[in-house]
Amino acid sequence: MEKKALGRGLEALLPKGNTFTARPSPTGGEDVGQDIPVHQIRPNRFQPREDFSEDSLAQLTDSLRQNGMLQPVVVRRMGDGGYELVAGERRFRAAELAGWQRVPAIVRNCSDEEAMVLALEENLQRSDLNPMETARAYHRLMNEFGLTQDTMAKRLGRDRSTVANILRLVQLAHEVQRWVEAGTLSAGHAKVLLGCAKDDQVALARQIVDGQLSVRQAERLAGRAGKRSRPTRQAINTSIYVSIEERLRRQLGTRVSITRGRKAGKIVVHFFSAEDLDRLVEMMLA
DSSP, X not given: OOOSOOOHHHHTTSOSSSOOOOEEOTTSSEXXXXXXXXXXXXXXXXXXXXXXXXXXXXXXXXXXXXXXXXSOEEEEEXXXXXXXXXXXXXXXXXXXXXXXXXXXXXXXXXXXXXXXXHHHHHHHHTXXXXXXXXXXXXXXXXXXXXXXXXXXXXXXXXXXXXXXXXXXXXXXXXXXXXXXXXXXXXXHHHHHGGGSOHHHHHHHHHHHHHTTOOHHHHHHHHHHHXXXXXXXXXXXXXXXXXXXXXXHHHHHTSOEEEEEOSSOEEEEEOOOSHHHHHHHHHHHHO
8 A cells, every 4th residue: 555645736636535525626627536447547648657566566456455545546538538547557557456347536637748747746756766767757748748947847846956967867878777777777876977978888887887886986987988088178068968958948949859979969959830840940040
């Protein structure tokens, strides 16, 4: 049974205990509590959590059988008459494993962006996400919904610097990302590698893991590798690229991404219609 308290956003949304109380929704209308057939509910396509522990689900399933579901799941109504999960996917999966035909649910009127923010907030408050899952969720929020780091930090109740530092993890080599996901390499160790070329990151990460190096030792190792690969010039810190992306996104009003290599890189400005392209061209040529 899940015992940790949720964040402020979800505390205002979910009732305490096993009774339902309709309440105003920030998006208009009311949050309605009801029992919904399990087959009418689909998983949350914005779920940031990529791994669900079988042992943890088994324990939760036993708890549901003994105590019932003290905290309902949160869903939103879809156009086809079904429902999509917004929060409570572990509880929903456990209910399925327990053989439940219906689950208690709060029906919430919310947009795609709000659904993703609520799903992310629930997992962050429960500390259910590993650092890479959090970084990818932040990155997806920015890319799909055009949120800036400042806006996202405010929505999630976090410092902008914390959001910026986590976001940097998506720039690691894919193999290093997998080690962070598995817990083989800590986020603190991984951040040390961000100043190194991706070709060097995997080898350095392996040395850090095999040698069980501290973060301070890892910094010295990465520093030596950096001097060998950049004998004449210090590489621009990755966080600068993130900052530039955000400034361009705000200025142009569209998604912007920067990809860098060892010596060069590219800036990609996205448009979503012919009118959008005309607008961007006029801004750039003004």
